[in-house]
Amino acid sequence: MRKGKKRFEEKMFRYLSAGITLFIVFLLLHIIWSIASKGFAALSWQMITDEPKGGFYFGKEGGILNAIAGSFYLAVAATILSFAISLPVALFINVYLRKYPRRANAIRFFLDVLWGIPSIVYGAFAFTIMMFAGLRTSLIAGIITVAVMIAPIMIRAMDEVLKTIPIGLQEAAYALGATKTETAFHIFLRKALPAFATAILLAFGRGIGDAASVLFTTGFTDYVPSSIQEPAATLPLAIFFQLGSPVKEVQSRAYAAALLLTIIILVVSVLTRLLNRHTRQS
Amino acid sequence: MEQTTATLKGIIHPYEHYGEGLTQPIVEVKGLNVFSKNAQILKNIHLSVPKNKITVLLGPSGCGKTTLLKCLNRLTDLYSDLRLDGSIFIDNEDILNTPRDITEIRQKMGLLLQRPFPLPMSIAGNITYGLKLKGIRNKKILEAKVEKHLRDVALWDEVKDRLSHSANSLSIGQQQRLCLARGLAVEPEIILADEPTSALDPISSKVIEEEFIKLKNDYTIILVTHILRQAKRLADYVVFMYYGEIVEHGDAEEIFNNPKTALLKHYLESGY
Ligand SMILES: Nc1ncnc2c1ncn2[C@@H]1O[C@H](COP(=O)(O)OP(=O)(O)OP(=O)(O)O)[C@@H](O)[C@H]1O
Ligand SMILES: [Mg+2]
Numbered sequence: 001m002r003k004g005k006k007r008f009e010e011k012m013f014r015y016l017s018a019g020i021t022l023f024i025v026f027l028l029l030h031i032i033w034s035i036a037s038k039g040f041a042a043l044s045w046q047m048i049t050d051e052p053k054g055g056f057y058f059g060k061e062g063g064i065l066n067a068i069a070g071s072f073y074l075a076v077a078a079t080i081l082s083f084a085i086s087l088p089v090a091l092f093i094n095v096y097l098r099k100y101p102r103r104a105n106a107i108r109f110f111l112d113v114l115w116g117i118p119s120i121v122y123g124a125f126a127f128t129i130m131m132f133a134g135l136r137t138s139l140i141a142g143i144i145t146v147a148v149m150i151a152p153i154m155i156r157a158m159d160e161v162l163k164t165i166p167i168g169l170q171e172a173a174y175a176l177g178a179t180k181t182e183t184a185f186h187i188f189l190r191k192a193l194p195a196f197a198t199a200i201l202l203a204f205g206r207g208i209g210d211a212a213s214v215l216f217t218t219g220f221t222d223y224v225p226s227s228i229q230e231p232a233a234t235l236p237l238a239i240f241f242q243l244g245s246p247v248k249e250v251q252s253r254a255y256a257a258a259l260l261l262t263i264i265i266l267v268v269s270v271l272t273r274l275l276n277r278h279t280r281q282s
Numbered sequence: 283m284e285q286t287t288a289t290l291k292g293i294i295h296p297y298e299h300y301g302e303g304l305t306q307p308i309v310e311v312k313g314l315n316v317f318s319k320n321a322q323i324l325k326n327i328h329l330s331v332p333k334n335k336i337t338v339l340l341g342p343s344g345c346g347k348t349t350l351l352k353c354l355n356r357l358t359d360l361y362s363d364l365r366l367d368g369s370i371f372i373d374n375e376d377i378l379n380t381p382r383d384i385t386e387i388r389q390k391m392g393l394l395l396q397r398p399f400p401l402p403m404s405i406a407g408n409i410t411y412g413l414k415l416k417g418i419r420n421k422k423i424l425e426a427k428v429e430k431h432l433r434d435v436a437l438w439d440e441v442k443d444r445l446s447h448s449a450n451s452l453s454i455g456q457q458q459r460l461c462l463a464r465g466l467a468v469e470p471e472i473i474l475a476d477e478p479t480s481a482l483d484p485i486s487s488k489v490i491e492e493e494f495i496k497l498k499n500d501y502t503i504i505l506v507t508h509i510l511r512q513a514k515r516l517a518d519y520v521v522f523m524y525y526g527e528i529v530e531h532g533d534a535e536e537i538f539n540n541p542k543t544a545l546l547k548h549y550l551e552s553g554y
Contacts, residue, residue: 171360175388
């Protein structure tokens, strides 16, 4: 009797979870398919090599080079800046605070909360500061905002790597006469660096795909920015603005932009996985 | 409180049974207590470690051997819940109450843990790391040191063609010898070893044991071991601990052939 019930439960659960998994995979494939099928037609060489020309937003000549370049500048610079912020924090938690696990966990909790804050809040917050300081939208404002937004992700991802370093290695370094700082930068950093690639790509992927944090901070232009003080276009916003247009051509260009962004993020994710596997093997 | 311990020290001198023929102590522990949040891990430890001998810390699991060893180079600093009082004199300097930088003092001691923890760098890099911390940059000197200390631990011939390879590529036994060499490279006076052979196969264990016997001409060795037979093979001086206290200590012969306390007798008979 009992045995039969157990087996039934087991089966139920298996089918249920398999069903849900299938559903989610199907949904994802459907999204990718609808972006690809709608976007592929509008994707052209001109689309990725030209800035918008006059009348672009009514379906005439031009491309979205402005958004492609802007997004790359923004995401690359924000990732580098965020790395510079995140590295000391992650090392601090794991080398200096290893002695105080409660404090370390409090910081981890705080970072997880920051991770969960919607990006529009980061954008709005940055915008308030910019208003106060009398600054206009610019690439640099976006870079800083996105860097701050992705920092909790990067710190926690690095932290997960650093956490696995055994305390014996720290003791070994101390015993050789290393200070805490030397232990952090010579030993912990070197040990974790290969696995940090994952953290960096994860944060990059989040940074390049986000629209809300750049809406008020980076603004939007039709030109590839020539300095960090200029506003810049980004792919997510390019999608947003074009999708809202009543013109059919413009809408399908939005899908082309979405396709590009999806491809970039897909490549980054696959790269992350490959790197992850590679570092785990070695 | 201070006063009572001071007078106690005067009456019961802890070194009275100190073996004859043993040289002057290099490490002296006086009235060391270690507390964790809700327990006392070490209780009023008095201990003198003779120079150029192998001192073995013996005792059942959890009696505080590792903790005592870690106190000696203040690795206990890594744990916020441990509190130490008392004194530990190394070369007549109380390392628990010194204004001097602890990293310098730690270089007087080479540490060998239960498992090897190679630094995430090359084989040669592992040896030179401690030297570079000391400020030695001269390539010739560093290369010579790498060869010397790898030879010291009988590893040179096995790795001389791949000094720039990652230390993780070595076997566990080789890694442990590398860790020993790395500790020796900073020219310590003392070697602290916490069950250094417990992760090793019998042959690698034997190599390490032989190294220890050679090394005691130049170094003072403090060895924690679980293996009674190993203790008998190596020890000149034995410290037997039980639940955070030193129950008996003395020359190896005396301890093994003529145990005084029932606890030690029982421990030796159970023979693990
Ligand atoms: N950081 C710490 N915080 C709290 N208690 C600790 C800490 N380190 C050790 N202890 C406790 O102190 C006691 C002695 O531990 P220690 O590791 O020194 O024993 P040991 O003699 O080395 O044992 P073993 O032979 O099993 O290695 C144990 O009861 C242990 O739980
Ligand atoms: Mg131990």
